[in-house]
């Protein structure tokens with residue numbers, strides 16, 4: 253059989269621990285036998301990030317801007333324990349944070365739907381994609397513990413020295429205050445990423461904030477989305493047969509659990525943090541959540557939503573046969589290959605990505621699955637397999 257050809261390389265970002273092992277298995281078992289794989293390889297494993305003073309992370313993000321499509325393995329975000337474990341020169345920043353800052357993107361997360369692995373919310377039939385704004389608000393806050401009586405004020409000093417003041421509260425006793433911000437540039441690129449992704453995937457777009465209470469802060473998010481929609485996307489959406497829909501965040505939450513899915517739900521940073529955990533847990537398992545970072549600069553980075561599955565890795569190091577579920581990482585590869593096929597006009601490559609995904613879904617629906625899914629499945633005569641056996645079953649179908 254002749255292998256499927258590629259013209260532009262994928263930016264390949266290798267990672268850490270158990271997912272690094274899965275990464276190699278995916279390539280060896282499911283991709284290299286069929287595709288004449290072209291990648292530009294960046295080793296984002298913590299050891300190599302440390303050796304390069306994290307320059308490799310920056311280089312991989314710049315390569316993503318150059319080529320347009322990346323596939324990323326899960327990576328360790330160092331904490332104090334990791335600094336010791338890997339003898340790090342310093343506590344390097346989160347690679348995802350570094351990459352996001354360069355690509356200026358929005359993260360879209362969607363569950364992979366399997367018949368027989370039913371969402372907790374019984375009316376959900378199609379995936380709900382969560383689009384999370386990943387800049388500012390409470391994640392970049394400034395806080396003060398107020399010790400006793402006094403006046404708290406919000407002050408903005410313009411570049412020319414002019415001051416704008418608002419009283420926050422006249423404290424009669426102890427309390428707490430918090431300052432948060434966002435930028436028009438970041439909200440604007442969030443809006444573009446959401447509208448483009450909706451068009452690309454032909455799904456309705458929902459957006460919700462609390463603009464009735466937050467008449468300037470949240471209202472600005474609402475206005476930016478509406479202005480961009482009216483001036484640049486209204487016609488395109490009508491042509492594609494999809495809708496943009498704005499509502500209040502509490503109304504959105506109430507509606508989401510009564511719909512059947514199949515839409516994109518754009519959330520401010522905190523709402524997205526909380527709601528993406530709710531949506532992914534209600535759909536089943538973290539190991540079945542795909543994630544793609546879409547940059548307004550025209551780049552795409554595909555990954556799994558979960559981490560490096562540390563506990564499984566330590567058991568693997570002790571000699572245990574891998575039992576982790578590789579599905580979300582396989583879908584990161586298939587997503588990247590499909591996108592590369594689409595951009596380079598290589599229908600065979602796109603079709604391969606689709607077939608790979610179908611082989612995975614069919615394998616699970618036939619009852620062959622890893623332990624994390626077996627716990628949730630109502631499929632009759634389901635067989636729990638380890639990672640290697642799971643790969644073999646997928647390959648047979650492929």
Ligand code: NAP
Pocket residue numbers: 325326327328329330348538539555556557558559560561562563564575576577578579624
């Ligand atoms: P994790 O890797 O997401 O795993 C947490 C638990 O979820 C696992 O112990 C396992 O539960 C289950 N799980 C997750 N993915 C699974 C899969 N594919 N198959 C089967 N079970 C799966 O989170 P973590 O262990 O807390 O974090 C490990 C490292 O990942 C951290 O250093 C963190 O910095 C990093 N991280 C990276 C990313 C990223 O690169 N995008 C995201 C999050 C975390 P059981 O042990 O109960 O089987």
Ligand code: MG
Pocket residue numbers: 525526529
């Ligand atoms: Mg969270």
